[in-house]
Amino acid sequence: MKAWIAPIMRGNSFRLALGVLAMALAWQLSVVLFKVPVHYLPSLPLIAERLSHYPDPFIAGFIRTASEMLIGLAVGTLFGLLSAVIMQRYRMVRHLLLPLFIISQTIPVIAFGAIVVMWFGNSLLAKAVIAFYLTFFTITVNTLAGLDSVDPKQISLLRSFGASNQQLLWRLQLPSALPAFFTGLKLAVATSLSGAVVGEWFGDTTGLGVLLLQSMYNEDTISLWSAILLVALLGSVCFGVVAAIEKRVLFWQHKQDINH
């Protein structure tokens, strides 16, 4: 899947469309040519038919899972940024908190998910919390690395102009950390989606994760693949949006690479 996401990173939507088309063609051809049974891999028209005949659970599921993911991602991003800035400023906080952050990430999401559902019930909030749990760490770590890598000469220069800590942060450190931050954000898009989908497995009635689970129990491969494709769509659209924002915001970075 990553291979066909990659072109978005270069902003080449034509090649992306071509890649998707080629993959769909390969799928369809192999199903027809090798007469693959439906319960292994259904043909694309069958999936399209399922989606168009029974759109409601899929639409509701898409919206639900997207909301869980986006809330978790948004809060995780803010939290990750904030904690990175604080850890960068206060060494003490970094030494205290960063190990705890790392330990938190070693707890399997299954264990964590069970606790969250007990705390927050089968609510949208519970899934958003799980998405958040899988999101903030990559943002924190990447942003922190970005903040740490600011050229000390650059800091000295701004200091010699009498810059305060806050000016240093907004004028120099945060912009310098943006490339690393966006790397973290792109990873976080993928993990927040897994968080939302897996979170639904702890119990719910709507969501793409719920559809995946129900289809599995019913051995309904057509619905299963429909849900999988919708998850992929959600993930790649969000990734594409982040990549497009990154390209706009970091216009200076790619051009600099060419120059040096």
Place this chain on the structure above:
Amino acid sequence: MTTNSAAISEGWVESVSPRAVTKGSSILGLQNLTKRFGAITALENVSVDINKGEFITVIGPSGCGKSTLFNIVAGLDSPDDGHIAHHSRAIDARELLGQVAFMPQQDLLLPWRTVLDNAILAIELEGTPRAKARAQALKMLPEFGLKGFEKHYPHQLSGGMRQRVALMRTFLFRRELMLLDEPFGALDSLTRSMMQRWLLEIWQHHERTVLFITHDIDEAIFLADRVLVMSARPGRVKLEQRIDLPRPRRGDIVTSEEFMAIKRRLLAEIEEESMKSFAS
């Protein structure tokens, strides 16, 4: 530097700057500065008086502590020993932070800012509203050969232009003393000599005081009222050479007899130091 306050009360200030004042009053007096980094003594008993309106160049072999000296004058570092007087008032080195317009070797332009916004960085940090700062900078662009480039980004500029943006940033940050650390070191020799003449014009027009580090002996003589030759580690002021060549200086002055005589003298001193640092 905690000894400074004591120095004031003991009347140390009055004994400062015994040298003849050429242009104006003393802006900055450095007295016996010493700076060590572990076992290495980067500066030893360096004393310099910088007078208003002067153009002083500092030349010496690599590792002679020029950069350490600059960091101290910029307020970024404190000496282990010695005194600093700012307008004949004893101060702590850190108080110089924000008092001196510092330009490091690399242009250090921010890649996400346009030429104009890079130029105003220092005065913006000082609190000048952006619109006002931009208007100020826009007027200065032609003089710095950057007219029409205000909306360009650093990656779209040549090395010489980037250096001029950095210089403009330094000039806009109106401080009596400008510290230029090998600003033309990375430029080709043609661009370099052009920039030197241009810098002298700007300097005379804006009436600033300049302390300028260089590795290039021609550059040191061509620009300066005074050349300080520094010794190999530990860095000391080995020789102070007044340059009385008439101003405005033209490019061909470097081939004149007076220029050559000064150069010969300085070369001998520098060579000796280079040999020392080479041998050690």
